[in-house]
Amino acid sequence: GESVGLHLPTLSVQEGDNSIINCAYSNSASDYFIWYKQESGKGPQFIIDIRSNMDKRQGQRVTVLLNKTVKHLSLQIAATQPGDSAVYFCAENNWVTGGFKTIFGAGTRLFVKA
Amino acid sequence: DTEVTQTPKHLVMGMTNKKSLKCEQHMGHRAMYWYKQKAKKPPELMFVYSYEKLSINESVPSRFSPECPNSSLLNLHLHALQPEDSALYLCASSGTAGKKTGRQYFGPGTRLTVT
Numbered sequence: 001g002e003s004v005g006l007h008l009p010t011l012s013v014q015e016g017d018n019s020i021i022n023c024a025y026s027n028s029a030s031d032y033f034i035w036y037k038q039e040s041g042k043g044p045q046f047i048i049d050i051r052s053n054m055d056k057r058q059g060q061r062v063t064v065l066l067n068k069t070v071k072h073l074s075l076q077i078a079a080t081q082p083g084d085s086a087v088y089f090c091a092e093n094n095w096v097t098g099g100f101k102t103i104f105g106a107g108t109r110l111f112v113k114a
Numbered sequence: 115d116t117e118v119t120q121t122p123k124h125l126v127m128g129m130t131n132k133k134s135l136k137c138e139q140h141m142g143h144r145a146m147y148w149y150k151q152k153a154k155k156p157p158e159l160m161f162v163y164s165y166e167k168l169s170i171n172e173s174v175p176s177r178f179s180p181e182c183p184n185s186s187l188l189n190l191h192l193h194a195l196q197p198e199d200s201a202l203y204l205c206a207s208s209g210t211a212g213k214k215t216g217r218q219y220f221g222p223g224t225r226l227t228v229t
Contacts (some may be wrong), residue, residue: 006155032216043118043204043220044157089156093216098169099145100208100216104156 008087010109019047019077019112023090023105028071030092035064035075039086047075047088077110085112116141118221120205126227129195135224137188137205146188147218148180149204157204162209163188195228202226 013019025033031052036044050057050064050073055066063076073090090105118139137146145164149157162170163182177199178186179191188205202225206218 032218034221041222043206043222044218045220046217049217095216096170098164098167099147099162099210100214100218101162101170102147102159102218104158107154107156 002039008107008109010111012111012113013080015080015082015112015114017018017080019075019084019110021075021110022089023073023108024074025071025073025090025092025105026103027092027094028068030094032093033064033073033075034091034102035062035073035091036089036091037084037086037106038089042091049093076095080112082112082114085110086096116219118200118205118207118219120221120224123222123225124225124227126229127192127195128229131195132191132193134192135190135203135205135226137190137221138186139207139219140186141207142185143207143219144185144210145208146179146182148188148190149197149206151202151204151223154200162188175200180221184211192226195226197228200226200228 034049035047038044048059050062061078065074087107087109089107092103093100121136148160152158160174161180166182177194181189202223204223205221208218
């Protein structure tokens with residue numbers, strides 16, 4: 001299940017089950033959305049991205065869904081594995097003069113039970 | 115090579131010290147970034163360099179001074195830091211406008227402790 005509190009929101013799933021991680025974003029005009037995975041002691045690692053003119057994109061074992069009406073993004077991981085245990089961040093990305101300005105969401109810790 | 119390297123991995127410094135964090139990439143990216151990440155929090159953007167010029171400064175205190183000596187290197191000079199500046203400092207790089215969605219490649223970070 002999912003819990004929100006003083007600590008990072010955590011989602012616990014059984015190995016082999018599907019995981020759904022949700023994210024609410026703030027800027028309705030954001031151009032791009034990206035999901036990153038951050039393992040302990042490492043920097044964020046790209047998983048999948050989606051442009052604002054799309055509502056779904058699939059990768060290998062992952063799918064990102066974008067609902068612009070309610071400013072909601074989700075990451076679906078199929079057949080979750082222990083190696084998927086990490087913190088997952090959604091990010092809004094906008095090109096401003098000179099670079100991409102990225103705003104990260106709060107993050108969700110995914111814990112996979114073997 | 116899709117790696118961003120950062121040195122040092124760990125740094126402990128006093129409030130009167132001067133130190134520098136270093137970041138390097140060889141992907142030909144012309145945009146480079148510094149982020150600060152506190153425990154259990156998301157990364158927060160500090161600076162963006164584009165074509166070796168500072169393009170975004172997110173109102174970062176002047177005790178943090180970025181420098182981009184060339185297209186592959188990014189430094190963050192630290193001086194007179196406060197204990198609350200203790201955090202993981204992440205460097206990232208990306209392509210520039212028109213390069214898909216601005217996916218960033220992150221280094222492993224420098225864990226900074228200010229005593």
